[in-house]
Amino acid sequence: MRTTLVRRTLLPLTLAALTLGLIGPTGAGAATDPGLFEVHGPNTPEERTAVAATGAAIDEVRDDSVVVTATPSEADALADLGHELTEITPSPVLPLAPDEGYTTFGELRETIDEVVAAHPGIAAQSVVGQSHEGRDLVAVKISDDAGVDQDEPEVLFTHSQHAREHLTVEMAVYLMRLLTDEYGSDARVTELVDSREIWILPNVNPDGSEYDMAGSNWRNWRKNRQPNQGTSAVGTDMNRNWDHLWGCCNGSSGSPSSSTYRGPAPESAPEVSAVADFVRGRVVGGEQQITAAIDFHTYSELILWPYGYTYDETAEGMTREEYDTHAALGTHMADANGYTPQQSSDLYITDGTINDWLWGDQRIVNFTYEMYPSSWWGGGFYPPSSVIERETSRNREAVLRLLDYADCPYRIIGEEEAYCS
Numbered sequence: 001m002r003t004t005l006v007r008r009t010l011l012p013l014t015l016a017a018l019t020l021g022l023i024g025p026t027g028a029g030a031a032t033d034p035g036l037f038e039v040h041g042p043n044t045p046e047e048r049t050a051v052a053a054t055g056a057a058i059d060e061v062r063d064d065s066v067v068v069t070a071t072p073s074e075a076d077a078l079a080d081l082g083h084e085l086t087e088i089t090p091s092p093v094l095p096l097a098p099d100e101g102y103t104t105f106g107e108l109r110e111t112i113d114e115v116v117a118a119h120p121g122i123a124a125q126s127v128v129g130q131s132h133e134g135r136d137l138v139a140v141k142i143s144d145d146a147g148v149d150q151d152e153p154e155v156l157f158t159h160s161q162h163a164r165e166h167l168t169v170e171m172a173v174y175l176m177r178l179l180t181d182e183y184g185s186d187a188r189v190t191e192l193v194d195s196r197e198i199w200i201l202p203n204v205n206p207d208g209s210e211y212d213m214a215g216s217n218w219r220n221w222r223k224n225r226q227p228n229q230g231t232s233a234v235g236t237d238m239n240r241n242w243d244h245l246w247g248c249c250n251g252s253s254g255s256p257s258s259s260t261y262r263g264p265a266p267e268s269a270p271e272v273s274a275v276a277d278f279v280r281g282r283v284v285g286g287e288q289q290i291t292a293a294i295d296f297h298t299y300s301e302l303i304l305w306p307y308g309y310t311y312d313e314t315a316e317g318m319t320r321e322e323y324d325t326h327a328a329l330g331t332h333m334a335d336a337n338g339y340t341p342q343q344s345s346d347l348y349i350t351d352g353t354i355n356d357w358l359w360g361d362q363r364i365v366n367f368t369y370e371m372y373p374s375s376w377w378g379g380g381f382y383p384p385s386s387v388i389e390r391e392t393s394r395n396r397e398a399v400l401r402l403l404d405y406a407d408c409p410y411r412i413i414g415e416e417e418a419y420c421s
């Protein structure tokens with residue numbers, strides 16, 4: 001398998017890197033281990049969707065290429081599409097061993113306990129479910145009188161659906177600290193905490209992130225750690241498992257070995273089911289209390305909005321004004337953090353994402369942030385922990401802008417009377 005691929009590469013990969021198991025989820029050399037490739041040629045959403053349809057996970061979109069995580073058979077399928085592939089060896093900035101500056105799940109639990117203990121009036125935690133391996137899925141609520149369900153607009157932040165995107169957990173830690181430490185000293189933070197109910201789910205895929213950190217090298221793992229029937233291939237891509245037009249549109253894979261495996265049914269991943277139940281549980285008196293949300297990912301420095309399943313801006317359940325609200329708010333936030341704002345499907349088609357579900361099923365104005373860096377060559381999923389402070393605080397103003405508009409997101413297009421009175 002590898003030999004065939006090596007011949008196709010422009011820059012022959014270092015075989016030593018492969019045999020040493022520097023990439024691939026199970027150490028050295030199993031024939032089905034995914035690798036990293038730059039796929040040359042695709043430069044339109046349609047061409048990139050054809051790449052994704054092989055089951056390869058598109059990690060990065062470049063001008064005339066994409067970076068993918070692909071199994072050997074997916075890589076063969078990409079070559080069959082007529083693309084040249086370059087296998088990417090770990091970049092110079094990729095540390096081989098997990099960087100201890102990143103927060104483990106155990107450390108995250110301690111941090112949450114500490115934040116709640118230090119700010120009992122404005123921070124509370126609850127467990128909304130368990131992961132496949134039995135880890136708690138924790139929700140942190142930050143609001144004045146956090147123990148009481150008040151009639152205030154609610155905002156949802158979800159983190160780490162994809163295991164290897166560790167910077168998103170750091171973003172959750174940053175937000176917890178920002179909204180508690182600066183309460184009472186920063187007037188804007190104080191006003192937002194007083195007038196909103198903010199939910200932070202700091203790690204919705206703890207099994208995956210622990211697995212990614214647990215080896216002697218980073219494992220480039222994306223999915224959860226749920227076994228699949230009839231195969232040794234492990235894991236479901238949580239962000240293809242949500243129950244809105246699940247598997248509809250060539251935007252996910254039906255093959256368990258794929259990094260974008262959608263699972264056998266919507267919400268088959270216990271983590272997705274638990275978070276979806278939590279969100280549905282925020283419907284009070286027939287009205288969804290959550291008005292705005294961000295799902296944090298890495299990398300590429302993008303702000304994305306729904307839909308992902310169609311190239312069209314407006315579609316069933318998405319009017320022109322609703323689309324314009326997403327686009328205006330996404331652009332307003334991007335003005336603050338320097339990310340590129342666009343509709344999710346401008347990259348390629350995805351289906352079964354939280355982005356599409358939060359809007360299509362729950363009518364929550366919502367965004368995906370793809371955080372730092374902008375490229376694989378800038379660190380990809382594994383930038384050094386020295387960037388954590390800079391790259392989380394970089395989103396301070398953007399997140400505060402979302403919280404500002406949570407009373408009525410349609411205010412940003414001047415339509416608060418039509419939508420929020």
Ligand SMILES: [Zn+2]
Binds near residue numbers: 162165297298
């Ligand atoms: Zn992701």
